Amino acid sequence: MNVGDQIPVWEVPITPTLIVSTAIATRDFQDVHHDRDLAQSHGSKDIFMNILTSTGLVERYVTDWAGPETDVRGIAIRLGAPAYPYDTLSFSGAVTSVEDGVAVISVTGAVSLGDHVVGTVKVGLPDRAGSLA
Amino acid sequence: MTAASPELGATHDLIMAEAERIKALGEAAEREARDPVNQPTINNWLEAMGNTNPRFHAGEAPPSMAQVWTMYGLGGKPPEDDPLHGMMKVLTDAGYTAVLGTNCEQDYHRYLQVGEQVRVTTALDSVVGPKTTGMGTGYFVTSRNTWYVGSEVVATMLFRVLKFIPKASA
Numbered sequence: 001m002n003v004g005d006q007i008p009v010w011e012v013p014i015t016p017t018l019i020v021s022t023a024i025a026t027r028d029f030q031d032v033h034h035d036r037d038l039a040q041s042h043g044s045k046d047i048f049m050n051i052l053t054s055t056g057l058v059e060r061y062v063t064d065w066a067g068p069e070t071d072v073r074g075i076a077i078r079l080g081a082p083a084y085p086y087d088t089l090s091f092s093g094a095v096t097s098v099e100d101g102v103a104v105i106s107v108t109g110a111v112s113l114g115d116h117v118v119g120t121v122k123v124g125l126p127d128r129a130g131s132l133a
Numbered sequence: 134m135t136a137a138s139p140e141l142g143a144t145h146d147l148i149m150a151e152a153e154r155i156k157a158l159g160e161a162a163e164r165e166a167r168d169p170v171n172q173p174t175i176n177n178w179l180e181a182m183g184n185t186n187p188r189f190h191a192g193e194a195p196p197s198m199a200q201v202w203t204m205y206g207l208g209g210k211p212p213e214d215d216p217l218h219g220m221m222k223v224l225t226d227a228g229y230t231a232v233l234g235t236n237c238e239q240d241y242h243r244y245l246q247v248g249e250q251v252r253v254t255t256a257l258d259s260v261v262g263p264k265t266t267g268m269g270t271g272y273f274v275t276s277r278n279t280w281y282v283g284s285e286v287v288a289t290m291l292f293r294v295l296k297f298i299p300k301a302s303a
Contacts, residue, residue: 025181027204
């Protein structure tokens with residue numbers, strides 16, 4: 001892993017099933033993540049992705065690319081435009097620093113309304129012997 | 134932004150006084166996870182996320198599931214002494230009724246193992262405002278969660294929300 005490495009773009013179709021199944025799998029039962037009528041009564045266009053899922057998808061985006069042995073040390077995200085059904089969540093990313101066995105990867109997840117999530121992922125890199133640095 | 138009237142200034146002083154009181158509580162509202170870290174819950178999460186990492190079928194839990202273990206669950210409510218809940222109530226009562234998550238920063242000290250029992254504490258980190266934003270005028274409320282296994286810190290999270298008066302009703 002080197003500074004400047006680009007992670008291939010990953011496009012996630014946002015379906016109602018994705019939003020509901022991930023909300024429940026993250027044990028987040030807030031109605032805005034599974035009940036469109038209630039979400040709309042709160043002024044939202046539709047149900048929308050919960051924060052634990054945005055974080056979980058950022059983890060997957062980075063480890064699908066970096067490899068399962070990569071140790072994720074931290075995920076810091078800033079939240080922007082909501083991720084609504086029938087939109088596409090498009091992840092892009094790049095390695096911004098590699099130091100003392102820890103790489104920092106910047107990640108953006110964009111939807112049609114703008115950036116849904118912008119953040120950084122810190123990963124520990126395996127050393128040459130294959131054990132974790 | 135400065136307060137537009139003596140009345141708003143008094144409200145701001147009250148909000149900040151409450152913030153100081155709640156911050157002084159430190160790590161509070163300690164709670165145990167409903168269940169130990171377990172494979173069925175991990176499997177549901179992996180399926181929903183489409184995550185096929187084989188590590189998570191060999192005894193480890195995904196790091197970004199840290200918060201999942203201590204979610205309140207269906208119909209669950211934060212305890213009355215929860216610092217974040219307490220600060221939200223102060224702001225709701227002052228008219229800042231809407232809420233929007235703005236930042237979530239998680240640090241994982243290590244991966245959790247199936248079978249481990251996790252507990253969490255909540256502390257109020259800071260309250261900043263009033264700020265004028267695209268959504269309306271509000272306060273940024275930052276809390277910090279710390280997850281433990283026994284006496285070991287396994288993960289932390291800084292979570293920031295904007296608690297605001299929606300523009301349309303301002």
